[in-house]
Amino acid sequence: MPFDAQAPYLSTAAAPAGRSRAVAIWLFAVAAMVWIMVALGGATRLTGSGLSIMEWAPFRGTLPPMSEAEWNRLYDLYRTIPQYELVNRGFGLEGFKGIFWLEWSHRLWGRLIGLAYAGGLAWFWLRGAIPRGYGGRLLLLLALGGLQGAVGWFMVASGFEADRTAVSPWRLVIHLGLALFLFAMLLWTALTLMRPHRDAPPAAARLRPLAHATAGLVVLTMLAGGFVAGIRAGLDYNTFPLMAGRIVPEGYGALSPFARNLVENVATVQFNHRLLATLAGLSALVLAALALARLPAGAARGAALGFAAVVMLQYGLGVATLVNVVPAWLGTLHQAVAVAVLGSALVLLHSLRAPRPERAARQME
Numbered sequence: 001m002p003f004d005a006q007a008p009y010l011s012t013a014a015a016p017a018g019r020s021r022a023v024a025i026w027l028f029a030v031a032a033m034v035w036i037m038v039a040l041g042g043a044t045r046l047t048g049s050g051l052s053i054m055e056w057a058p059f060r061g062t063l064p065p066m067s068e069a070e071w072n073r074l075y076d077l078y079r080t081i082p083q084y085e086l087v088n089r090g091f092g093l094e095g096f097k098g099i100f101w102l103e104w105s106h107r108l109w110g111r112l113i114g115l116a117y118a119g120g121l122a123w124f125w126l127r128g129a130i131p132r133g134y135g136g137r138l139l140l141l142l143a144l145g146g147l148q149g150a151v152g153w154f155m156v157a158s159g160f161e162a163d164r165t166a167v168s169p170w171r172l173v174i175h176l177g178l179a180l181f182l183f184a185m186l187l188w189t190a191l192t193l194m195r196p197h198r199d200a201p202p203a204a205a206r207l208r209p210l211a212h213a214t215a216g217l218v219v220l221t222m223l224a225g226g227f228v229a230g231i232r233a234g235l236d237y238n239t240f241p242l243m244a245g246r247i248v249p250e251g252y253g254a255l256s257p258f259a260r261n262l263v264e265n266v267a268t269v270q271f272n273h274r275l276l277a278t279l280a281g282l283s284a285l286v287l288a289a290l291a292l293a294r295l296p297a298g299a300a301r302g303a304a305l306g307f308a309a310v311v312m313l314q315y316g317l318g319v320a321t322l323v324n325v326v327p328a329w330l331g332t333l334h335q336a337v338a339v340a341v342l343g344s345a346l347v348l349l350h351s352l353r354a355p356r357p358e359r360a361a362r363q364m365e
């Protein structure tokens, strides 16, 4: 039977009950697996491996090909899609194996995340260890995880269409966005189970609006980055800070209607990502300075400084990725550290949560 996770926390000094802690640790572990999954996804895309498996076989596809005949069958399937004709024509079975393994590992890791999550959920549920009020959210996460597998296939399938050598940028952004949302929900839930009491210092109130705005900017920067990756806008304008000698590149907004530029025009897509990243970076620096000046030493101040440091690291990685014309390892690192930026933003927002007046009143009784 679910127990009441709130009860032990009515005192601000209370530590999470053992069972809440165990659930939190499980959720942290699954969030870490999602993080690795995003990095693997980046490596898969950047090595041109993502379209190598033309089937969606959730159970049968768990094992890699075990015979030469099975390798040849999958290779023959791959040879029917435009990417083979236009990019990899004649690269042979060995070449095919070279792009097969990353896509297979990405899918296998997805299955392992599903197992770790569904298995953990069943285990805690059967033992009555799911904290009260969390059952619905944990089931929703299970459904969204399953949906992410289907969205992944929906994305990959767009790459098989006539004349296409890559997947639809929209579908790539939806797949990336859902991965980030899953990561965020897992992390936030785990943090709340681990630190249920809201103990931000009173001065945190003045930082909260800027922290929310900066987190919003970071999320927009990430989605804009998804479009940079989706239309390979990082292969052009490989200078920083200028783009072809100008701050705002020629050709910005050249398509009509304007909305098309936001997802199709290389100059616009890349400039927007730079602009949003710069605003997010400046905002994170102001936040860190305010935290140093106004917050006492403690979790909230540490979180603000940590967040600013990770944003700066990500900014530098973005510039390095761009000026080196997107080498796979740097692009993968930039994609992986984006998840750390989101994670540190959530840790910061969590540490700044406003105390709930009614709960504070209950605590006084």
Ligand code: HEM
Binding pocket: 042, 046, 176, 218, 221, 222, 223, 224, 225, 226, 227, 228, 229, 230, 232, 233, 234, 240, 273, 274, 277, 278, 280, 281, 311, 314, 315, 316, 317, 318, 319, 321, 322, 326, 331, 332, 334, 335, 338, 341
């Ligand atoms: C707060 C700072 C930043 C964040 C959070 C961020 C986030 C992201 C994300 C999430 C992606 C998409 C990865 C994917 O879907 O594969 C991306 C791609 C990219 N970003 Fe950033 N970025 C930041 C700063 C920058 C800066 C300053 C630059 C360069 C001036 C930059 C250049 C790029 C490039 C070239 C790509 C495409 C790489 C590829 O094709 O894999 N980023 N960024």
